[in-house]
Amino acid sequence: MFKIYRLEEKARILAxxxxxGSILLCGDEGSGKTILLDAVREELIADGYALAAILAPATQRQMLISICEQLAIDTIELEGKALTVEKLRWAVSDYMRSNPATFLVFDDAHQLDPKFRTWLKNIQRQGCSLLLAATKPPRTDIFLNTPPLILRPLPDYFIRDLMEAAAVLRGLNLSQSQLADLQQRAGGNPALAIRSIDEEYLGLEVEAGDRGDYFDITPLLILAATGFVMLRFFAIGTDSRLLYVIAGMGGALLIGITYMLRTLPKDSKKIS
Known part of the structure; x- marks a missing residue:
């Protein structure tokens, strides 16, 4: 049922x-990185390119053996012994140098072992083309060297189309007003859009969405507090009782708002 909505991003990745070149696909959980990754892989294979894909990070040895198997690289020495991790790295590096039109694809790259990422950085310098998908990757090693393509939230009309297709698949007949209410939970996230349809299908009541990109107003509160302090000193310097009273009332109001915000329930980072 998966429809590719990010055609522009797909074209940029392929180009x-x-x-x-190499490219780092960044986005929130559920933003559609894996689906886009699969679409790119399918087109590259259809165009005759060779590639190896690691869709679930594992140990270095397991990933290197998987890459070798996908690229038909020997993993056994002439003596019949299995290649060590270091020799597997050399074998893959040699293959990539000899076959520049070959790609390595990694999903959930932020979960890769740092040593493995360092090796990827080294073979990238040798001309190896990498396609990495990661959620909030750190600004280090391979992630610092690879140009990022950030997946923004999908436009409302794409989310609405996705939700309508999911509803039809589940046999739900939803009105436009119901879809609009459910769409507010998604916030442009495809996975949350589908989940909201599943919740409606199961009859679950959900209070709010799970979007995590909320605006932190702490800097604004600090700025406002600084302004009131400056205003109070100005009032003292000019002997203005009116400004002094305004600064005092504003400061008291700011303190009250701050304590009120602290009492609000914090958003849990766990799925419960």
Whole structure:
């Protein structure tokens, strides 16, 4: 049922890879990175390119063996012994140097071992083309060297289309007003859009969405507090009782708002 809504991003990824470049696909959980990754892989294979994909991070040895198997690289020495991790790295590096039109694809790259990411950085310097998908990757090693393509929230009309398709698949007949209410939970996130349909299908009541990109107003509160302090000193310097009273009332109001915000329930980062 998966429909590719990010055609522009797909075209940019393909263009970068075919130009012997690398690209880092960034986005929130559920933003559609894996679906986009699969679509790119399918098109590259259809165009005759060789690639190896690691869709679930594992140990270094397991990933290297998987890459070797996908690229038909020997993992056994002439003596019949299995190649060590270091020799597997050399084997893959040699293959990539000899076959520049070959791509390595990694989903959930933020979960890769730092040592493995350092190795990826080294082979990238040798001309290896990488396609990485990650959620909030750290600004270090391979992530610092690879140009990022950030997946923004999908437009409302795409989310509405996705939800309508999901509702039809589940046999739900939802009105436009119901879809509009459910759409507010998604916030442009495809996975949350589908989940809201599942919740409606199961008859679950949900109080609010799970979007995590809320605006932190703490800097604004600090700025306002600084302003009231400055106003109070100005009132003292000019001997203005009116400004002094305004600064005092504003400061008291700010303190009250701050304590009120602290009493609000914090958003849990766990799925419960």
């Amino acid at each position: 970068a890879l075919k130009a012997n």
